[in-house]
Amino acid sequence: MATLGTLGCAVGAIALVYVLSLLVPDRQFWVELTIVASLTVAVIFPLQLALRLRNEALRDMQKELQHALHHNPVTGTLRANAFAASVEHAIDRRRLSTAENPDGVMLVLRISNFDEIGRRYGPQWADTLLQSIVQIVHSCVRYGDLVARLSSDELGIYLPGTATENARDFCERIRARIDETTFTAGQEHHLSVTVRLGGTRVGDQSDFQALREAANHDALAEEEAGPLLFRELFS
Incomplete structure (x- = not known):
């Protein structure tokens, strides 16, 4: 999911650079495209990964809390x-x-x-x-x-x-x-x-x-x- 999110951001950045290249045709489009895509992957992927891991940790914590609230700690049966x-x-x-x-x-x-x-x-x-x-x-x-x-x-x-x-x-x-x-x-x-x-x-x-x-x-x-x-x- 983090990879897909990063790819989505990279595609969006590339599309933005492409539009700008049409408006300003003299700029070096492929150089900017490469730089923007690289920066997007380098910055967004760690953020996406950290966010996904945090959400998964929160979901696991919520499941453990719900289990503890409804189950006896000694027997594992319901309270x-x-x-x-x-x-x-x-x-x-x-x-x-x-x-x-x-x-x-x-x-x-x-x-x-x-x-x-x-x-x-x-x-x-x-x-x-x-x-x-x-x-x-x-x-x-x-x-x-x-x-x-x-x-x-x-x-x-x-x-x-x-x-x-x-x-x-x-x-x-x-x-x-x-x-x-x-x-x-x-x-x-x-x-x-x-x-x-x-x-x-x-x-x-x-x-x-x-x-x-x-x-x-x-x-x-x-x-x-x-x-x-x-x-x-x-x-």
């Missing part, structure tokens, strides 16, 4: 506010669309002993554990599913167009992969990780806080009742 806005927007869009299934499921995953691990081994190992679990979740979700860190020990997962039965299978896959994974704090300490999963069908509800509370209710009930529970909210 709670960005997740809530994205879920409500996706629900409203799918409800108005005739080509997309309006159904969906809102899940929460809670690490029951997250605070205990942080106190015993240090917050850095608790964060490492959370990052590992996020990787497991990402390996199970589809393109278009949303994952967020809602609190220190809580992840939110939105599965658009997913039936309750499929969401239950999804949760069992996550649970199985967590059970198969060996989590360690350093090279000596093996971490015993306990997670609870709960969810609710979206249905006609689009209020994020109500969906989160319903999913959390099932995550807490799972600890008492054993199997994964789903409560259909406003069905």
